[in-house]
Amino acid sequence: MTTTGSTDRIPAALRTEALEQLLTERGLIDPNVMDKFITNYETNVGPLNGATVVAKAWTDPEYRQRLLDDGTAAIKELGFAGSQGEHIVVVENTASIHNVVVCTLCSCYPWPVLGLPPSWYKDPAYRARVVREPRKVLSEMGLELADDVQITVHDSSSEVRWLVLPERPDGTEGLSEDQLVQLVTRDAMVGVAKVQAP
């Protein structure tokens, strides 16, 4: 066995810094690449509640229909509900229709399913521009949509919070519901990205 535990008395912040320095010197990590990994996990891992809703809708056609008919009730079925009594309306993205969500007045957001809004969602530039030139804004965010795809922008308010049901990616037919949950990103449920097959 190795000499485990011998560093426990040293503050974790110093051990972490020392370890990062040693691994960098040995060429095992590149701090810049690591920064990108961390950002990716921080922004794309979860929110699990919303991802759970989406994966269930993808695998259970009856649930999908209930979700599109009455988002609030269908989401509540899975045990997710907000304390503010806001109404959640779910809109479905398809090959020809793309929905994207904004809150032009402030930053209304379906937080019971999506957690805290990302910083760009609150940004005045996103809020103003996605209404005026959605195709351009989405393209700048890395989502290129063909010219024949119809884009609908939904403006959230304190009464109605919109949630996008993203398109299930091709090549995921063999995946289980749990595996599908892992693929669904927050950005896809706001409508600024598509879900990618693994």
Add this chain to the structure above:
Amino acid sequence: MSAPLDVEGPAAPPRSNGELVFAEPWESRAFGMAVTLYEAGVFTWPQFQAALIARIAAWEAAPTEGWSYYQHWLGALEDVLASGGTVFADEVAALAETLAQRPTGYDHPDDHDHPHAH
């Protein structure tokens, strides 16, 4: 490709509605190192996971301090790197001691005129 993080159970990272939660900057660095090294193939995820579960079990058997998930994460990372011969605990300890000796304000640009200890 991404690390298959546990969603439930003792080895699952702290989350708030699915989002990873880091209480201090070092926690995200420790997290980042583990997933970067895993993606680079330095160790497998089951190896890391086993080390993490062992660390947590050891703490549960004899809690030495308050619960800190990323303390165990960092300990597990040190364990897998040591058992793979990549980085040994005494190397980490030695460098950490050196880093601890830095004068206060080491990370500020030295372009002001107050006295420094170096």
